[in-house]
Amino acid sequence: MRGQVLGVDRNGREGRIAGDDGQRYWFEPDDWSDRIGPAVGAQVDFEVSNGRALRIYHVPGTVAPRPAPDPARRRPRKDKVAAVLFAFFLGTLGVHRFYLGRTGSGIVMLLLSCTLVGLFVTGPWALIDAIRYLVMDHEEFQHRYG
Template identity: 55%
Template sequence: MRGRVLGVDARTGDGLVAGDDGRRYTFQPADWASRGEPAIGIEVDFDADDRRALSIYPIPVATPPVAAQPASPLRNDRNKYVAAVIAFLLGSLGIHRFYLGRTGSGIAMLVLTCTVVGLLITGPWAFIDMIRYLIMSDEEFAARYRRD
């Protein structure tokens, strides 16, 4: 039968169990068949003999599932606003790309700036980068431009 421990005398170890049948059963320390001591409120399984609970075992309690922890925000040592200002001021030279760790495209922008046609390409490219940085969420920016 199953039940719940209602009380335990700290001096003697005698206790009382409320059975699922609505009746109360007494027990002594010798009736406790598990390691540890009985505690008030725990669910138990026991054999009933008239008004006595025998061979009392605590019912293992399943731990509730742990709620998923929210993902910790990504850490980034780069700031999207700093990158946007650099793109605005020195964008055609590709300095903002070097700041973000994109050295390949930074070198390409720097080399293209040496020609008039390349300058016409890198100017709008840097302006578009600046706009992208400003409208990008902080999480997306951190994920895209983090250092590994």
């Protein structure tokens, strides 16, 4: 039988397929027979047993939609207090910039701090960053860096 994947639960333990016959069938991850796995909207071919979809394959020639991003695989949230402390105590080396994923400016700060003149640039830069992170609203901080 042919059908379309309607969805997969958040835990990835069970999903639903709308069959071309108008019925809905449930499946588990072990029911998939190809390496791609379930993706909402994918056209699939499957066998039916007691309301369950078994031996599920993507229909050849159809492009499976990309699966929705897994919330568990998102970037880890950055701690605002840690960023402030890194900027205040190790800021001239750009450690806070590396921590927040701003590698380019972190490298610039690190290279500038190798010279005495550069320390007069990176010192105030890091202090301004520390104050900016400290006064920034938590939601805004997470939006920018988390």
